[in-house]
Amino acid sequence: MKFGMVGSIGFLADAGLFSLLFYLGDWAPLPARVVAFLFAATVTWCGNRCFTFTHCQHVAKGKQWLKFIVVALLSAIPNLIVFNLALLVLGTGGIAALVALAFGVLAGMVSNFLLSSRWVFPP
Structure with missing residues (x-):
């Protein structure tokens, strides 16, 4: 439960910075995604x-x-695989890029929890 709560905050950090870079900063989707991802990873750590x-x-x-x-x-x-596939299907107009981001985050969440709970923060 706590991991999910922290992950939600990380998602907001990820989506927020991605939106700033992509929508306001006119960055390409992938570079904006990578920078936002690294920022969110630090927030969740x-x-x-x-x-x-x-x-x-x-x-x-x-x-x-x-x-x-x-x-x-x-x-x-x-x-990032799911993010890019979702962009191919949904495009980048409107909120499609944020929807793709959400799908990508969900795809990576399981491995993140398993590896974090066993290697980064072992019992």
Whole structure:
């Protein structure tokens, strides 16, 4: 439950920065998605460290963040594949890019949780 709550905040950070870069900054979808993804990964690492997996706060922050980014990058594979497929189907007009982003996030969420709970924040 806590992982999902932190993930929701991460999704808002992801969607917010993506929207700023894509809709207001006129960035191409993929570069905007990558930058927003890395930002959201850092936001969710902070939330998970301080709220979800508090038993792991003794681990060095830099080492733990790096492990979390590795997990996020691995989870980015299904995330970005689904994002790009959804863009192909939906296009980029209107809110279609945000819908594609949401589908991508859902695709990467399962692997992110499994890897995070077992390797980044082990019991």
